[in-house]
Amino acid sequence: MSEANTHGTTAGAGSAPLTPVxxxxxxxxxxxxxxxxxxxxxxxxxxxxxxxxxxxxxxxxxxxxxxxxxxxxxxxxxxxxxxxxxxxxxxxxxxxxxxxxxxxxxxxxxxxxxxxxxxxxxxxxxxxxxxxxxxxxxxxxxxxxxxxxxxxxxxxxxxxxxxxxxxxxxxxxxxxxxxxxxxxxxxxxxxxxxxxxxxxxxxxxxxxxxxxxxxxxxxxxxxxxxxxxxxxxxxxxxxxxxxSMGREKSPGPKIFSLSGHVERPGQYEAPLGTTLRELLDLAGGMKDGIPLKFWTPGGSSTPLFTADHLDVPLDFEGATEAGSMLGTTALMIFNETVSVPWAVMKWTQFYEHESCGKCTPCREGCFWMAQVLERMVAGRGTEEDIDTLLDVCDNVLGRSFCALGDGAVSPITSGIKYFREEFLALCESNRGQDNTQDRESALAGVAR
Known part of the structure; x- marks a missing residue:
């Protein structure tokens, strides 16, 4: 635990101290x-x-x-x-x-x-x-x-x-x-x-x-x-x-878990409504000064945020209005060196493994989403795979027995929403490889 465990910020008040609760x-x-x-x-x-x-x-x-x-x-x-x-x-x-x-x-x-x-x-x-x-x-x-x-x-x-x-x-x-x-x-x-x-x-x-x-x-x-x-x-x-702490609809203090590419990962107590910008100040900023790329406001089952969301108030209403959820305030911070499709694939593999299998949408959906992402990250994907992923997500969201299915699709849909070009790049790379293989095969046929 870092020394910042006993410090926080007052929402909207910059670095004003919070008496630990x-x-x-x-x-x-x-x-x-x-x-x-x-x-x-x-x-x-x-x-x-x-x-x-x-x-x-x-x-x-x-x-x-x-x-x-x-x-x-x-x-x-x-x-x-x-x-x-x-x-x-x-x-x-x-x-x-x-x-x-x-x-x-x-x-x-x-x-x-x-x-x-x-x-x-x-x-x-x-x-x-x-x-x-x-x-x-x-x-x-x-x-x-x-x-x-x-x-x-x-x-x-x-x-x-x-x-x-x-x-x-x-x-x-x-x-x-x-x-x-x-x-x-x-x-x-x-x-x-x-x-x-x-x-x-x-x-x-x-x-x-x-x-x-x-x-x-x-x-x-x-x-x-x-x-x-x-x-x-x-x-x-x-x-x-x-x-007196937090915001009107989301009062009180909260423990925020910061992990990933920050200088001082750990537990930081702050009022609900505190922003990631304020929490990063407490955590010493981004590790090695490499800029922020994307982050989760409440664990892997909450839709991703980007560097454009640094000032979103982290309370139940603020996170929802910005397109995600507060969840468990588990902020996983990723810098510009991390591939979004790779991170999304790792989370999807987790949900595939942890699905209890009771309902078909989650059991089958998580399996196929993981298969498609693994193929794409390996460089064997196609542009149609993106539409397939979104279609499977649509058939899992709101149709599974519990919230695990909803959580499993969140990183995929938000990842494609904010970083679609990275998923497309994998497909373009694959097409380039296919074209090269086709040319080599044609030349080999001519030589014979």
Missing amino acids: LTRRWLSPESWSLRTYEQLEGYTALRTALAAHPDQITELVKSAGLRGRGGAGFPSGVKWGFMPKDRSRPHYLVINADEGEPGTCKDVPLMMADPHSLIEGCVIAAYAMRANHCMIYVRGEALHCIRRLHHAVREAYEAGYLGRNILDSGFDLDVVVHAGAGAYICGEETALLDSLEGKRGQPRLKPPFPAQAGLYSCPTTVNNVETIASVPYIVNGGAEWFR
């Missing part, structure tokens, strides 16, 4: 320990929350305008409000920590550096939704993160922050840390629920939605790690304080 403890000695967490206001929000009515907590989160940090940006308080208030069936809170999107790397460092912020957020959110069971579903490859979470959960149990009658409030909560098997599809909330139940991770048909029939067919809310870790700060600071 989500990352405030990351650089503290043994930041992951309960001792450090308690020294820095840890579990004070929990005491406040338990003294209030559950519905008051949900209304506070609604008023703060907290939106899901996992990519969709759905208002968290509204989502919590979907949970039924009766206790005829068990209620579940599930944390989606199956971070598998290429370029996305914000949740694992958060859990590594400050796991108790997630646990405190889990207790508060579970209390608000009347849930007595919480599952934290972590990507199986993140072994060190899983161990650290297990340790933090044990500390919380021993201190009375988890278990029976938490802080003499009468509220009970058990937390289970579950290691997934490394399937990208399990980042989709219903596939994650099937995986938790011991089934093959595949998306479910909706409706019913998890709030009505989720884990074990009981009311369930699935939230992202960063979303839930934001909750204790809202309880302590209040809705107005939270809304």
Whole structure:
């Protein structure tokens, strides 16, 4: 983690400093320990929350305008409000920590550096939704993160922050840390629920939605790690304080993951609405001074941006208005040395591999898109391949069972939109090779 992890910018205010919120403890000695967490206001929000009515907590989160940090940006308080208030069936809170999107790397460092912020957020959110069971579903490859979470959960149990009658409030909560098997599809909330139940991770048909029939067919809310870790700060600071950061429809701080051709890759906390230009200043600029060519605002499943989009406000509305999505704020930065068709091919190969195969458009579409791109990058493509790619994308977009298919076509369609000449160049090169081979064959025939 770079030193900039504890710095950010105020949107539209150039280099004005931001007091760290989500990352405030990351650089503290043994930041992951309960001792450090308690020294820095840890579990004070929990005491406040338990003294209030559950519905008051949900209304506070609604008023703060907290939106899901996992990519969709759905208002968290509204989502919590979907949970039924009766206790005829068990209620579940599930944390989606199956971070598998290429370029996305914000949740694992958060859990590594400050796991108790997630646990405190889990207790508060579970209390608000009347849930007595919480599952934290972590990507199986993140072994060190899983161990650290297990340790933090044990500390919380021993201190009375988890278990029976938490802080003499009468509220009970058990937390289970579950290691997934490394399937990208399990980042989709219903596939994650099937995986938790011991089934093959595949998306479910909706409706019913998890709030009505989720884990074990009981009311369930699935939230992202960063979303839930934001909750204790809202309880302590209040809705107005939270809304003082970011923009009107997308308030609050956000962790931006910068990777690729920047001088200091890492996690950078800044208010929603911050631009890539401001984030690049924090990251020391482009690596070796080579100019920016293209970038992703939210991981590989979001449409590409170019150097013309440096000043797009990175919030849910700003990214959408500019033709992409905020996603997980995983900014992969590519300079002018990188081939767009090659990068798009690598992402498409990932989606081909990770498609669960449940629906035909995604299963077959990802396979054929990868085949065509591999042929083009190898110099054996034709100009018709571009139209074929766009046609296949059109038959996948909006027709697949879950959002994986939509994400798979995003880099292809946006890559062709902004860099069509690079795809054409591959085809022209191929035609030139074919013409040379034809001439050589003709000359060989004359010689014979």
